[in-house]
Amino acid sequence: MDHQAFAQLLGNYGEFVGAIAVVVTLAYLAVQIRQNTKASQANAVDAAMTGYAQINQVLTDPITASVYRRGNLDPSSLSDDELVQFLAVGRMLVNSWWKIFNLYKQGGYPHEQWVIITTEAEQMLKSNGGQVIKASLPANKPLWDAIENGSTGSDAINLGF
Numbered sequence: 286m287d288h289q290a291f292a293q294l295l296g297n298y299g300e301f302v303g304a305i306a307v308v309v310t311l312a313y314l315a316v317q318i319r320q321n322t323k324a325s326q327a328n329a330v331d332a333a334m335t336g337y338a339q340i341n342q343v344l345t346d347p348i349t350a351s352v353y354r355r356g357n358l359d360p361s362s363l364s365d366d367e368l369v370q371f372l373a374v375g376r377m378l379v380n381s382w383w384k385i386f387n388l389y390k391q392g393g394y395p396h397e398q399w400v401i402i403t404t405e406a407e408q409m410l411k412s413n414g415g416q417v418i419k420a421s422l423p424a425n426k427p428l429w430d431a432i433e434n435g436s437t438g439s440d441a442i443n444l445g446f
Contacts, residue, residue: 326395333394333402336381343374357414375418379425382406386428389435403435 286294344350349370356363356371363371385402388394409415410432419429 322392325393330395330398333381333385333388333398336384340374340377340381343377349374353414356417357409357412360414360417371414372418372421375414376422378406378409379418379422379428382432383425383428386431389431399435403432406432 344353352363352367352370353374356367356375360368360371382402385394385399389396389399410419410429419425
């Protein structure tokens with residue numbers, strides 16, 4: 286084999302090895318992106334749970350809990366000040382849902398978790414008080430539609446509403 290044929294052979298081997306390296310690199314990047322997506326979704330779920338923990342902290346106050354419970358059952362029974370308090374807690378929930386909704390739309394929140402959130406939200410919004418909260422926030426229509434369409438009902442949790 287002459288020098289030129291040998292150089293050509295080495296060049297062909299180099300291209301082959303380079304192509305394999307590209308495929309291996311792409312496979313590695315695909316795995317890394319998948320792992321990063323899972324980590325991002327886990328962080329999003331954690332942030333959502335932190336938001337719920339803050340709402341639960343607010344509801345540990347017996348007076349606020351009473352107002353929230355009575356407001357869900359019959360908001361017309363609340364005084365003007367209690368209605369403001371009830372709507373404030375309701376808006377805290379809606380803000381959490383809005384954040385989760387936007388994460389979900391961007392692919393940053395797992396579908397299985399979204400179904401659970403929408404099932405819970407749907408139950409709350411069907412209550413008398415939930416209807417008042419929903420009516421007070423018409424700009425959230427995309428969220429209301431997503432909640433209505435996002436829940437399968439299979440993961441329903443009895444929340445007492």
